[in-house]
Amino acid sequence: DTEVTQTPKHLVMGMTNKKSLKCEQHMGHRAMYWYKQKAKKPPELMFVYSYEKLSINESVPSRFSPECPNSSLLNLHLHALQPEDSALYLCASTPSAGGALPEQYFGPGTRLTVT
Amino acid sequence: ELKVEQNPLFLSMQEGKNYTIYCNYSTTSDRLYWYRQDPGKSLESLFVLLSNGAVKQEGRLMASLDTKARLSTLHITAAVHDLSATYFCAVARNTDKLIFGTGTRLQVFP
Numbered sequence: 494d495t496e497v498t499q500t501p502k503h504l505v506m507g508m509t510n511k512k513s514l515k516c517e518q519h520m521g522h523r524a525m526y527w528y529k530q531k532a533k534k535p536p537e538l539m540f541v542y543s544y545e546k547l548s549i550n551e552s553v554p555s556r557f558s559p560e561c562p563n564s565s566l567l568n569l570h571l572h573a574l575q576p577e578d579s580a581l582y583l584c585a586s587t588p589s590a591g592g593a594l595p596e597q598y599f600g601p602g603t604r605l606t607v608t
Numbered sequence: 609e610l611k612v613e614q615n616p617l618f619l620s621m622q623e624g625k626n627y628t629i630y631c632n633y634s635t636t637s638d639r640l641y642w643y644r645q646d647p648g649k650s651l652e653s654l655f656v657l658l659s660n661g662a663v664k665q666e667g668r669l670m671a672s673l674d675t676k677a678r679l680s681t682l683h684i685t686a687a688v689h690d691l692s693a694t695y696f697c698a699v700a701r702n703t704d705k706l707i708f709g710t711g712t713r714l715q716v717f718p
Contacts, residue, residue, distance in 0.1 A: 535696055535708035536651070549705065583650060596641065597706060599651040 496520075497600035499584050505606045508574060514603045516567040516584030525567040526597065527559060528583040536583055542567060574607045581605075610635045610701045614709040621687050621716055629712045631680040631697035640680045641698040641706065642671050651696070654682075687716045 497518045506512050516525065524543050528536035541549035542561040550559075556578075558570040567584060584600040611634040621627050631640070642654040655664045657673035657680060664671050668691065670683045680697055697709040 533711075533713075535711050537708075538705055541705070581648075596653055596656050598653070599643075601650045604648070 497584055497586055497598050499582075499600040499603050501603060502601065503604045503606075505608060506571065506574065507608055508576070510574075511570070511572045513571065514569040514582055514584075514605075516569075516600055517565055518586045518598070518600075519565055520586065520588070520598070521564075522586035522588050522598070523564060524587045524589065525561065526585040526587075527567070527569055528585065530581040530583060530602075532580075540569075571605075574605075576607050579605055579607045610637070610699060610707045612697060612699050612707050612709040614695075614697060614712050616712060617710060619712055619714045621684075621714070623688055623716055623718055624686050626686065627684050629682040629684070629695055629697075629714075631682070631709050633678050633680075633699045633707075633709075635701075636678075637675070637699045637701070639700045640673050641700075642680070642682055643696045643698065645694045645696065645711075647694075654695075684714075687714075689716050689718070692716045 500515045504512060526541050527539040529539055530536045538551050539553045540559045545561045545564055556573050560568040581602045581604055583602045585597040587597050613632050615630050640657045643651040644654050645651050655671040657671060660675040662673045668685045673680045682695060692715050694711050694713045696711050698706040701707050
């Protein structure tokens, strides 16, 4: 298995809803990432998990809450989002963390719309 | 602060023509990545350039890295419509972070 999977593909939620995005990889990778990408912009790093511990939080608002239950799974819990949070959310993974950054493998993304 | 700039931001080119996309970055790094993104889709890895002078080629695309000039190029040879996409370069900062360039949206027309 050489891919990163993300569910759901599309999500529409109201500003009072709570929802979660899921990312999974079975490549034995030990670092996992969440990115946010607005239309016609580059991806922006949100969080990095290294060996299942949160290693980087790019000053992301608390309405986004990451979770890494095990080395294969990464969740992003969403609560009280704003319309400007509508974007493509990408998950990525790399074989290892620390040292020289190896290639990142990206999932297909979740298209989120906040109404 | 590491900044990564690409130019041009938008490129419209005729099939069969050659062109180069430039990626400049502001601080030292010896690892640079090129990705392709189709509209509404995820990022596809094209090249990983690991050292000064590195050159890699795949089909009609060739990427190079000059770490002294802090410059990478993505050269397109004899463009075809299937190459239409947005191309991003990205530079590693520290050990866990990729900083992406602004992106170049390429359109190839007949």
